[in-house]
Amino acid sequence: MPSILAVDDSASMRQMVSFTLKGAGYQVKEASDGVEALAEAKRARYDLVLSDVNMPNMNGIELCKNLRQLGDYKFVPVLMLTTESAGDMKMQGKQAGATGWIVKPFNPEQLLSTIKRVLG
Amino acid sequence: MSIDLSQFHQVFFEESFEGLDVMESELLALSPESVDAETVNTIFRAAHSIKGGAGTFGFMQVSEFTHQLETLLDEIRAGQRTLEKSHVDLFLQSVDCLRAMLTSLKDHEAPDMSRAEELKKQFIAILKGEVASSPANEADAPAPETAADAGPEGWVVRFIPSTDLLQTGNEPFRMFRELQSLLEDGSQLQIEVDSSRLPEFENLQPEQCYLSWTLTVTGAINKADIETVFEWVVDECDITYRRLGEAASADNASTDNAGANNASDSSSESESSSDAANIATDTNNVTVASVAEAPAPVQAQITSIPVADATQAPAPKPAKSADQSSIRVSIDKVDSLINMVGELVITQSMLGQLGQDFDMSRLARLQEGLSQLEQNTRELQESVMKIRMMPISFAFSRFPRLVRDLGAQLGKKVNLVMQGENTELDKTVMEKIGDPLVHLVRNSLDHGLETTEKRIASGKNETGTITLNAFHQGGNIVIEVRDDGAGLNEEKILQKARDRGLVAQHQELSSEEIHQLIFLPGFSTADVVSDISGRGVGMDVVRRNISELNGTIEVKSNRGTGSTFVIRLPLTLAILDGQLVRVRDQTYIFPLVSIVESIQLQKQTLNNITGSQPVMKLREEYIPIVRLDQIFHLRHRNESVDDAMLVVVEGDNEKIGIVVDDLLGQQQVVIKSLEANYQKVSGVSGATILGDGTVALIIDISGIGKKIEHRGAQPGKEQAA
Incomplete structure (x- = not known):
């Protein structure tokens, strides 16, 4: 089963995402900011990274840039969880190498259907 | 699949309240003169998380309100707007408002939105102010584009990806x-x-995408649905749409390309406008159908939330609301607990083995094992108590805001200094000390600190300082509230006490004694009762609250340089240092803190002034003598109290001598509530179970004091001439 790295500084969002994905049979690892996520990504290889944008220490955009520098994560889908549907944030995400985005708020069904688009 | 989101609510509320606390403290650190980018960022992140979580978990009122706040913060963060003091005030009010809304929602009540609406208007007014908003032109453009899309027959999509497509993790096949x-x-x-874009083999970069595709969809499908598939790549790729059967002219293609970009704007626009619709609809569709159908679900969602929350939520879990408090424990503490339980298990299995075939030759090992068990148990007890310990910063955190608001209201410049914020104390004690502390700080600000003019006149710094300090001392925590104001006005206090008949007209009191007067019931020194301190709650209530926690309060004051209130509290309410005493065949426990001394009664010091109540002269002071066997109706011998053992205890600033038959040991006892297990008994504050399994009552010293007052005895307050 594909493994997913879920990154968010909000514990409730992280729990919701993680619970939903585990319920659908994915393996999920949680990280609470970009620094933690990057370390985890170096430790093990994930099939998808789901990341919040606004986080302390290292934000989602920086995380994405850093992931793309790693050989293992050159083509791995990275989805940003963002409340900002504004074009500016999307451009920043894309320039950093993000695959796509999921606009908050989203419900578990939306999360799963979006994830299916990029996995497998 | 359907997932019950309410299981995440508890965590969401906890982290939102934490977020609000962070916002509040950061906002207080923010001033228009020096805007620190990281501070603004932190505030923004907290607001942003609350908005995101609230939206996800269905609290639309919260997320909509936070959105306004976030928008203004974002403009400030991006440097599009300069921070003004009024903004900070508005943000602070919003924090209060959000806290109230979340509290209501947590209790499954519909929040009061009137204040939120009020604040929202202010935000909108500010936002409309200078920066021209762009949404206006975005709003009307996309509607006709998407509305005209309901073509049934099918579409031909020409998809020419950018060669870098794969680098972003996008994959055409998917x-x-x-x-x-x-x-x-x-x-x-x-x-x-x-494959016409494929270069010669030697020029081929394996990570680039050279292929392009023509996709022909026949059948009923909306253009908007197809667009969602390419939503993430539309800006970098060349995507053109053509209705099936239309001729592909060069002209058409170019306008269509522009149209595609336009449509992407429209889809992002509709996403933001129909955030709620996304939640409300149950479809598996990630993106949004069309702008036209969005408003209806939005409204339905908004109106349905409070109703649903009010009607169905309380039914399945009625007892769960306010009282269900939780505690955050650092992982270190949990680890040390687990470690200790491990050792306990080892000791237990060692003892168990020893017990299987025991003979006297192994007595030494048994004793060793038992002493190890004792040590394990003590360590375990200490660790468990530590779980309940929290840094006092939780109680201090509300003061920067309080001082700021009060200072502004009174027109006084105040600097708040907090020290020893990491000093730990029991969670229950912390919760109960909050209100008395607020009262003391208010009092210091209102009565303690002088007005700015007076301060300048007396050569002081025009900014007053209030210091909150906490530290451990022995088994107690000491909290000090210090101001550098005028100090207590002794003449005024004494005069007032005389006017009220609290002190006899010609009685002379030392400074110390005058200071203590402010803790008497019905005492207020402010010339005008202000709405800040004069809320009908006096220092007497503060003192009573503190003595309910087995603590004490005293005041030190120096004329002209300020006053200091010193509160001493036990670290925890669950365990008490007790003195075990025997009265007839019963064992009682006195709180060790209340014991002044233990003496042998001597006949010549006894005095039966009032007849029924014997008193004793102890160093220029008369103290009443109490027999527990009488108070608790034990079978009592009718002998006199001559030559008995007397324990002098102090409660509510009054000394009592209690006659006991024997002093036993001192030990820490775990307090069990009598009310919960039996019923309230006056004169007894609780019970504990001793090592031999018997129950011992813990004596409530001030309760005993009240009991003898009721019996018409003299409380022993007056001084000997």
């Missing part, structure tokens, strides 16, 4: 699969690949 999954029965997807 997009086509997604498109395939959108098709209904009877529809068909035909894909033609165009």
